[in-house]
Amino acid sequence: MTTHTAFIGSGNMASAMVDGLLARDPNARAKLGCYSAADGTAETLAKRTGIARATDLPALLAPADLVVLAFKPQHLASADPQLTTLTRGKLVLSILAGKPLAALVQVFPQARNVVRVMPNTPAAIGAGISAYCSRDPLSPADRDIVETLLGAMGQFLALPEEQMNAVTALSGSGPAFLFEFVAALRDGGIAAGLAPEMAAQLAMHTVLGSAQLLVKRGVDPETLRNQVTSPNGTTLAGLQQLQAGDFRGLIKKTILAAQARAVELAREG
Missing domain, CATH: 3.40.50.720 (NAD(P)-binding Rossmann-like Domain)
Incomplete structure (x- = not known):
């Protein structure tokens, strides 16, 4: 109650x-x-x-x-x-x-x-x-x-409270980072020749369905990534571009920057 x-x-x-x-x-x-x-x-x-x-x-x-x-x-x-x-x-x-x-x-x-x-x-x-x-x-x-x-x-x-700034950076700010990623997928689809509204729909539902699959399967994201990735296939070609651009490193820097700002805000009272 x-x-x-x-x-x-x-x-x-x-x-x-x-x-x-x-x-x-x-x-x-x-x-x-x-x-x-x-x-x-x-x-x-x-x-x-x-x-x-x-x-x-x-x-x-x-x-x-x-x-x-x-x-x-x-x-x-x-x-x-x-x-x-x-x-x-x-x-x-x-x-x-x-x-x-x-x-x-x-x-x-x-x-x-x-x-x-x-x-x-x-x-x-x-x-x-x-x-x-x-x-x-x-x-x-x-x-x-x-x-x-x-x-x-x-x-x-x-x-513990000492982890709250990290939480703020990951899950508090994280939706904005994900929305930016969806926007990037949409823009990539447009560049590939899709109509903007079609690219937006495909990007949104790809992210939504993939997240639901990840939660439902209960495995690490690398396992599901590998299930999509065929040798010398289209997914691998795209992943190689992410790796060349240090995608994970960039996201790590993004989270750490948000965490550092959360620490500053806490000190400002």
């Missing part, structure tokens, strides 16, 4: 969480509430889903046991001072990119526990993967609360 949950911030990721929870349990609507300071997203989310929209933080947080921080990360430093006392004894879960537990604990020192989560955008269709860590070990009840919420968006795993 869904716990009483308050969303501070009502953008895309909060919407994904709400949609996922309601898909699992339509009766959860009565236990969900949202608030946004001035951008109108809370009104939009409440109208679309039927959850409560609070006009101030005390009204939102009074009945809540779980508080989800879903506003822009740069607003943490100027968060309403009331939050310190309003979150006393509550479980606080943050999806604020780049904000470490130490920074969150400064704002929510009286929370019974603070959880940091790195989701990704496929969560919007229930196909995301989230990593989380917490200030203190989670009680069984709180672990169930956290994993119920994250499970509404897709897959999840628990990791």
Whole structure:
């Protein structure tokens, strides 16, 4: 059963969480509430889903046991001072990119526990993967609360906080890298003579089907790659170009650059 949950911030990721929870349990609507300071997203989310929209933080947080921080990360430093006392004894879960537990604990020192989560955008269709860590070990009840919420968006795993910047680079930023790869496949198809809309459709569904096959087969990607690659065939000719351009090395540099920036953002507070 869904716990009483308050969303501070009502953008895309909060919407994904709400949609996922309601898909699992339509009766959860009565236990969900949202608030946004001035951008109108809370009104939009409440109208679309039927959850409560609070006009101030005390009204939102009074009945809540779980508080989800879903506003822009740069607003943490100027968060309403009331939050310190309003979150006393509550479980606080943050999806604020780049904000470490130490920074969150400064704002929510009286929370019974603070959880940091790195989701990704496929969560919007229930196909995301989230990593989380917490200030203190989670009680069984709180672990169930956290994993119920994250499970509404897709897959999840628990990791030490020192690995969260790597997660941010791989799965947080990763969808953008994959979209860029799909765009490159599309452009390659166009260069080969396909109509743009046909090239786009072939590229999208090739990536989608290949990813589903990889997950379903449960083998390493090299095994499936080799099944497609015939000696002296077309696939091998293409793979040789990727190898000549150090494709894997380039992707590794891409991930490490994103990780380095995540570290910088965390230090900036």
